[in-house]
Amino acid sequence: MAVTLGSGWVAGFGVSRQSVNAIGTGKFDPSLPVAFRLALLFELPIEDIFSFEPTP
Structure with missing residues (x-):
């Protein structure tokens, strides 16, 4: 999913x-x-967005 960083959602997102x-x-x-x-x-x-791969 492409997201335009210039869109307004980033400003209200807290990051x-x-x-x-x-x-x-x-x-x-x-x-x-x-x-x-x-x-x-x-x-x-959340699992569809982020994955966890432990490092040795």
Whole structure:
């Protein structure tokens, strides 16, 4: 799902556009509250948006 970062939802979301971009590119892991808000925003299970792969 493509999201335009210039759209108004980022401003009211509680994170910066830079943070949203870093999350989207995999350079930053969101906090649990942010992850849950993203899942609610996109109406998807959190598992469909984020995956966990432990590092050895």
